[in-house]
Amino acid sequence: MKIGMIQMNVGFGKVDENYERAESLIREAASKGAEIAVLPEMWNTGFALEKLGELADPEGSRTQAFLQNLSTELGIHIVGGSVATEKDGKFYNTMYVYNKEGQQVSEYSKAHLFRLMDEHKYLESGNEMNRFTLGEVEAAGVICYEIRFPEWLRAHALAGANVLFVSAQWPTPRIDHWKTLLQARAIENQCFIIAVNRISRKVENFNGQSMVIEPWGEVLWTGAEDEELAIVDVDFSKVEEVRGRIPVYDDRRPELYSGVVEE
Numbered sequence: 001m002k003i004g005m006i007q008m009n010v011g012f013g014k015v016d017e018n019y020e021r022a023e024s025l026i027r028e029a030a031s032k033g034a035e036i037a038v039l040p041e042m043w044n045t046g047f048a049l050e051k052l053g054e055l056a057d058p059e060g061s062r063t064q065a066f067l068q069n070l071s072t073e074l075g076i077h078i079v080g081g082s083v084a085t086e087k088d089g090k091f092y093n094t095m096y097v098y099n100k101e102g103q104q105v106s107e108y109s110k111a112h113l114f115r116l117m118d119e120h121k122y123l124e125s126g127n128e129m130n131r132f133t134l135g136e137v138e139a140a141g142v143i144c145y146e147i148r149f150p151e152w153l154r155a156h157a158l159a160g161a162n163v164l165f166v167s168a169q170w171p172t173p174r175i176d177h178w179k180t181l182l183q184a185r186a187i188e189n190q191c192f193i194i195a196v197n198r199i200s201r202k203v204e205n206f207n208g209q210s211m212v213i214e215p216w217g218e219v220l221w222t223g224a225e226d227e228e229l230a231i232v233d234v235d236f237s238k239v240e241e242v243r244g245r246i247p248v249y250d251d252r253r254p255e256l257y258s259g260v261v262e263e
């Protein structure tokens, strides 16, 4: 399956420009044969948290119409990264996912907010999981900081996901954590990791290096340090092969784990 990795240069607070750019990159991905397009985190606004009152998408309606129209017209699944949304006077970091028939298969708000970037001061956290199916692909989505919570990704893998999409705005100074954590999450869950980071060198400092990692932990592709659209071919049957080689799921001892984490 061909994945369109949209490592977009997100303009800080430049909402209209960002929608235009995202549209042009999704169209280009489809024209190059991508079957799933993946966007980064908060691509409508960047981390312009102080301006969410003016910039966030009310009820996510602009984004939902945008993704629905493009997925239907282009016949492409879209993992819509995440956007800043406003619902009932509160702000969220929300991922929408559409299948190639134009149906929304998921709406998820980031459950673990990142204090170091003040998310907890401006945003509400979501409380739901993010499991969805795209055609034959059993998938889940998490947002950026959440890759530091192995139990969250494991919960999605146990719920049947074998492809974990990650949308991020992961800053340059901790890019080594990004790479190591993504590789670990792929190996321990024996899942594909399809992770898209953003680019920006102006107000903020994000240098891409999006990644596609297969379930044995081999890195199939790493993005450049500039805006890039890459089409990466993946063979999802690899999941079964790797899970057959080392039966981690069968060897789990959940009766030993409950309660331990909390104490």
Ligand SMILES: NC(=O)CCC(=O)C(=O)O
Pocket (backbone or CB within 6 Å): 041, 114, 117, 143, 144, 145, 146, 148, 168, 169, 170, 171, 174, 177
């Ligand atoms: N947008 C984010 O959640 C950033 C997470 C991050 O930088 C980290 O180190 O974790």
